[in-house]
Amino acid sequence: MRRRKAALLGASGWIGQHFARLLADHPFFENPILCAGPRSAGKLLEEIWVLPELGPPPSLAARTLSTATPAALEREGVEVVFSALPTEEAGPLETELAKRGMAVFSNAGSHRMDADVPLVIPEVNGAHFDLLKSRKGKGFIVTNSNCSTAGVVMAIKPLMALLKPREVVVTTYQSLSGAGFPGVASLSITDNILPYIPEEEEKIERETQKMLGTVSAGKVLPMDLAVYANCARVGTREGHLEAVTLDAKVDVTESMVREAWAGFRPLSDVKEGTLPTAPESPVIYRAEPNRPQPLLDRWAGTPARAKGMAVTVGRLRVRNRKVMFYLLVHNAVRGGAGGSVLNAELALRKGLLGE
DSSP: OOOBOEEEESTTSHHHHHHHHHHTTOSSBOOOEEEOOTTTTTSBGGGSOOOSSSOOOTTTTTOBOBOOOHHHHHHTTOOEEEEOOOHHHHHHHHHHHHHTTOEEEEOSSTTTTOTTSOBOOHHHHGGGGGGGGGGTTSOEEEEOOOHHHHHHHHHHGGGHHHHOOSEEEEEEEEOGGGGOSSOSOHHHHTTOOBOOOTTHHHHHHHHHHHHTSEEETTEEEOOOOEEEEEEEEOSOSSOEEEEEEEEOSSOOOHHHHHHHHHTOOTTTTSOTTSSTTSOSSSEEEOOSTTOOOHHHHTTOOSSGGGTTOSEEEEEEEEETTEEEEEEEEOTTIIIIIHHHHHHHHHHHHTTTTOO
């Protein structure tokens, strides 16, 4: 298979460096051109590396970051762009890249709710790529969801047919890296919890409805599902813990819920190895009474390239048609860079990136 020429926007940031880690030596994409703002341009990736647990990938460590424009990337023959830009910067730039014929896979929120832009988690709503049927081999934008929404939707998708829920209530305990690098001021979060994250609750509510919706007449019809969210920032580095309550329409047992999670293999029809970043088990149930936890479960997922791509669930309780559990999602991987990389892998397999 021909490897596509790629570029990475926002390579100096927390999510951008997770992108760099996942794209280094990828079997589908060439090592990307690394792009960043003026403060980081001209520096080597290893000089501005910020991820404390992981060193820069050897094949990209000595790469120089640049301030490449859409026109320059077009001249370079870039076919696929991965965007880790802040939402306020991403919108017009991503639109321009798509107009120039590039496939843009974005972690930013600028285009998530656009009617003609797929908001995708492959295991949940890969069929939403049908929105792009007419754009095969042309420029387009695909987004992954908000980092907290990714965890919620992954955990409840296997339960939807079983529970037929009327509503979803979620309370999130979100890590510092969800605010980007350098994150939250130390004197604001030390010995404290911040019970407000601007626009986060609204994102979870509307993005969940869109991703669980259906494609009809070239647009997504959101699912008629009430979603209520409460979001707080806590002092962990990576990994969002979330408490979920589903109001079911039918009587169920804990064993039925566990079986639904265990049997969730939505990409089983894809040949093994076809999507390198897809975890073998996208939802992992832990029976221990004190799981999941960020320190123990944020890197869940196999094989090695899919570390951090599985959502861990636990603390399951069923009472009076209320299904309650906790989940843990790696916000920067499944809820960030890894989600976009997996979207690009699936788009390629669907033939959307041309010959």
